[in-house]
Amino acid sequence: MIRVQTADFSVPDEYQLISQDNSDGAVVTFVGKVRDFNDGSAVTDLTLEHYPGMTEAVLNQIEAQARERWPLNHVTIIHRVGKMALGEQIVFIGVTSAHRKAAFAACEFLIDFLKTKAPFWKLEAGEEGASWVEARDSDEQAADVWNKK
């Protein structure tokens, strides 16, 4: 299930939704949050912009790729857009599988690919005004590692 929304999400609710099948021995979830510091400057809030339509298409493609690589049952990807304060949740990834290795690997694959392929952009606000977050080479390298596996 793919969702792009302005509203916050509840981890217990999302966990409940994907953890009901007895064939699943493993549930792995990841939550990304608004952090207080980025590249040495204080962050007070951030605004997430996206490309409606393409965002959902890319997230669906990423999910399909994960399903080709690992035997997965449930996959949930939720990404918030709009303004978020320090400490708020930005993104949720939940994956279930019969075994933990597939669930761990797929969850990491999904967030690595989301970060480098899905059309979202962060505008960070701090004491010195607002600035667009620069893409990190380390994120690109993390996604590249999966292409070599």
Add this chain to the structure above:
Amino acid sequence: MINVLFFAQVRELLGTASVKVEAGEHTQTAEGLRATLAATDDKWAKVMASDKLLVAVNQTISQWDTAVEDGDEVAFFPPVTGG
């Protein structure tokens, strides 16, 4: 017409989120469309010259030699930073 969209810094620097461009000889590839937009004025030339600029044709990340046709949606934006 080609529906051209801009996001994030690109949108902010250009001061617009979208423009319509008449499809023609000079807009048959993403690079052609980029050059056509760059010819608008110095501001557009500078934004379109960025080596970090990405292009999506019909909502798929594309190469600069990707074909563009009348009625297509083409978006220009910086590297993505979600998650």
